[in-house]
Amino acid sequence: MSSIPIQVIIPLLTAHFLADFIFQTDEDVKRKHSTLVFGKHILIVTILSYLLVGIWFCITIPLVILVSHTLIDLLKKTIKKDSLTIFLVDQAAHYLVIIGLSIYLESELRETTNLFWFNMWGSVYVKTMVIIIALILVTKFSSIIISYIIKPFQTKIFKSENNNKDEIKTGRLIGYLERIIILVLFLADLPAVVGFLITAKSILRYSEIKSEQDKVMVEYVLIGTLLSFTIGISIAFVTTKVILFLN
Incomplete structure (x- = not known):
């Protein structure tokens, strides 16, 4: 692996995902119109981008990330509608x-000696970044996508707002765990085991049917489960291919 774009793209993506999905809490998202919260988010993504790439003399990286992230997020704030497409x-x-x-930095930098972390750790550093990205994708990122897709069904299922919140939190945690397991199985070169996981969960859910209302609930859960497994398998598959490419 000698291509500078890959060595820059992956750390920058890691910085982006960490800033958007780990360091930016749900409370921060709710207070997105607060100047202090917004400024903190922009500062975090800018600093992370500079630190993770490790080209200390290059101010282009923090400058471009600072300006672009600010403009994109400000534009998003002007859009009142919240949907999967906008996300x-x-x-x-x-x-x-x-x-x-x-790509711009590739034309500016012709050798890898300027990349501090890569020069210190080699491809292990980039592979570690890939795994961090994958973990964020199979947890918070996937959860957001799934919640957008199944949101129209939730009001039909949950009558109580408190039950709604409890069920969603529980379902989110289960989704996190099952997608992490899928990722680990793919990284361990055991993708066939995922089939047993899907079968076991499907049987467990259908065994819970006791009434028509339970049937509706199980069907709702299975839709979320299939989405979760599909997204988890896709991310895990791509992750293993990227790591193989980096060898």
């Missing part, structure tokens, strides 16, 4: 900036 377009805009910046 994906917002994310895609950040990815395009990262790719463009990485």
